[in-house]
Amino acid sequence: MQLIDYDLLRSAQLEIRVLTLCPLKVTASEDDITSSTSATRIKCILHTVSLHANPSYIALSYTWGEPTPCKTIQVNGKAVAVRANLEAALLHIREENRPVALWVDAICIDQSSNEEKSEQVQIMRDIYAKSEYVLVWLGVAAQDSDTAMKVLKETGELAIKARIFDLRGKDLENLSNPEGDDRLNSIKTSLDACAQAADLTPFHTSLNDFSEREYWTRTWIVQEVSVARDVMLMCGSMKLPFETFAAASNFCGFTRLRLAENMTIAQWMDPIRGPLIKAAMARAPSAAPNIIIGIRRRYQRETGNPESFFGLLKRSCFDRGAIHPLKATDSRDKIYGLLGLDPFPLQLGILPDYYKSTKETYITTTRALIVSGKINILAWSQQHKVIKGLPTWVPDFSSPLRDPCGENDRIGSEEAIFCASGQQAASILSHENENVMSIxxxxxxxxxxxxxxxxxxxxxxxxxxxxxxxxxxxxxxxxxxxxxxxxxxxxxxxxxxxxxxRIPCADQEGKSSGRVRASSAVHSAYLELKLPDAKFKHASLDRRRYQRVMMSLxxxxxxxxxxxxxxxxxxxxxxxxxxxxxxxxxxxxxxxxxxxxxxxxxxxxxxxxxxxxxxxxxxxxxxxxxxx
Structure with missing residues (x-):
């Protein structure tokens, strides 16, 4: 195996490298086609371009996967080792007769140069935003995945026609009783008709399978998908527009809500239908795609109100049951992978720097956020830490974090439930030791x-x-x-x-809009839960909410x-x-x-x-x- 000879990139000129994937016919004509390994070898040409010149290329979004076993491709005539998932992606992307221009981080960035990685990560948002489109590689085809792609496409298109994207903010909370709201009532009627037309059993199965793919666990996808003009999903040889997938995913939430609303006690207790309905309700798809869908939608449609780096960090680091923390091969990328989406990155003063250790990166990030007014991030610093030597006031962003008991757990919310220090602003003092925070x-x-x-x-x-x-x-x-x-x-x-x-639930109750201060209704839930046979009795809505808050504690x-x-x-x-x-x-x-x-x-x-x-x-x- 050989290393790629990388020319130096001029960061001032916004230079990047583009990988041209040679067509299959060229590769086959140059190889000895009697050799099965050489006949399928990937041939590529790597060259430098400036983003100022508006080059045409497709940006690949994928998981790196395991480092072994390695596969071999040709880059500028040299045999280069790549991970198996990347080789599989290139094999499926390669076309018969024409070259394909790609941007692929593992090859287009000199991974051995901390300086180049730091510089390229700073323009990563531009790289994905200026691409023709972002191609999401979900992986090779699995059993029934082609059929699943077709089901998601059909259902997503039906949902778009039924105006699924017209639902806004808290509309889902009001769907059960839209009387007086002609707009919402019309959407509900259309979506109900869509649910009748769609075959929901294979639809839910398909969405579950795709939501559990490893791709959705990556921190970097938040930026890669959010900033792109267009996004295309690819699984094996099948493709699906991201917006169609988003419609299908949103529609899943609607159908589960309607199923819960229309469920009768008789149906729930039915020995045949009951277990099937419970299974459908229990196996909700991973919420990770919905998080990405929501961030992209806000970024694309609400340019005047983009989500802050702090908010994105909160979304990506917390373990909330169905919503698992996002991962990164390099723990520093838990920070750097989100920085590009912050509307005011220079104000924070955090810059990607791969010369810094993970510990130094987390200390710098936490200090910058506290100085900017986010002192409640101290509550993210919890007992179980993987990164050694972190000060006790610095969160380990590489480990799953739990919601502090005083924070609203609504996705994207930075509202607080309490104000223990009144309306006073944080007072931060400088200290000569970077491991010490003076407050x-x-x-x-x-x-x-x-x-x-x-x-x-x-x-x-x-x-x-x-x-x-x-x-x-x-x-x-x-x-x-x-x-x-x-x-x-x-x-x-x-x-x-x-x-x-009030103390057992930390004086809060769960609403669909997130946790809020507990109302008097919580008292009756507490009394209900204290009954000796509460475990065996049907729980009221208030009691279920009380229990959910307790479980978060x-x-x-x-x-x-x-x-x-x-x-x-x-x-x-x-x-x-x-x-x-x-x-x-x-x-x-x-x-x-x-x-x-x-x-x-x-x-x-x-x-x-x-x-x-x-x-x-x-x-x-x-x-x-x-x-x-």
Missing amino acids: RGVLIDTIDSMGSPWRTSDSNELFNYEEATRLFDEIEDFCKLSEKCGSTLTQDKEKWPEAIW YDRRPFISTEGFVGLVPAHSQQGDLICIIIGANFPFILRKTTNEQYELVGEAYVYGTMDGEGLKLGKDVEVLNLC
Whole structure:
């Protein structure tokens, strides 16, 4: 195998390399066609062009795949090793009689040069945006994948005609009762007719299969697909326009919603139909394609309101059940793969730099976001970290993150549920050590005692009823103890009785628009859940919402402080840890003092009676706190 002789690219001229894929006839005529390996060999010519010249090329979007086994292609007459998935893509893209101009990152960028990678990544948005179109390679054909592509094409086209793309914002929430809204009622009627015409069983199966392909797990696809003028999906030799696929995917959400709305108790309990319907409802397709679809739609249609880098980072790093974090072969690309979509990248001051380690990249990114006002990112720094040596205040973006208990979990939302530091802006101070973050905050109390960690069961049950009962009891005991000691919490007599049912759900409930502050309806859900036979009874909508919020709070435990505050803290908290209101943050944090007068960040917390700025009215001093 040989290395490609790369000419230097002039970044000031926006130079890139384009790979010309030679047609099959040229390849076959030059090879000894008696050799099966040489007869199928890929021949390519690599040359340099400037984006200023508006060159014509197709940008390939694909997964790199495993590094072994390697395959061989020819580039400028030399045998070059490539990964198997790329060779498969080139074999399927190659045409019979005419060359195809491609941009392929693995070949068109000198992967051995950190300097070139850093420069090319900075113009990656332009590379994909200026391409003729982006070709998404989903992989080789699998069993029934050709049929699946046809089903998705037919269903997607029907959904487009039925005006699936006319649904906006919260329309799905209002579909069950569109009376008085002529526009929404008309769309619902059209989509219902479409659902009657479509064969939904193979449709859902096809969408499930395609949504689970490895391609949808890549961080880079967010940018590659979003900025493209046009996108074409390719699986084996079959192609499908991305917009048709998007329509089919959106239509899936509509049909599942309508199925749930129209379900009767008799149908659910039917011994024959019931299991089939439950299976269809349970096996929802991976939400990853919908995330990409939503980001592309916003980028293409709402150019005046593009999503921020912080919002994109939140979408790509959190594990929300059906929505899994996106992956990157190089952990630094969890950051660099999204930077190009930020509308104001220079304001952040984060530039792709492959000379930096992953640790340095994550520290730089977190600091830049905090300085820009996103101090709540501190709640993303959680216990389980893969990248060694990260300061406790820096999230490990390479690991699945969980939603902080005080953040709205609605996709794309940056709205906060609480305002523990009132309306005060964050106060960040410089520090000579890049591993230290200096902030201002108020240490309001110390953890005195804790209950058991709230965790999922070892069985297949999603909700752990036994553990929930113990959690309720421990919280109630702590609240009674707090009342006896005459704590700050008990001074507001009206709020006290609500503590026992607000604390288990961190004072929030789930809506289709995301988590919001808990309403009085949550009290009845709590009482319903406390019934001895709740596990075996049909759950009301309010109770199901209460349980979903509780499940999002796994790996936390109840506590009581020395002054009687009660709430939920990270499971790895310790007696003696400090409760802190960080100026500018929306929720309290737990800190642990080290021997050198610095503090480790343990995690964010829910502390009843401090979530609306009350903690800053206790007469305690604002201090400079050095997080390490």
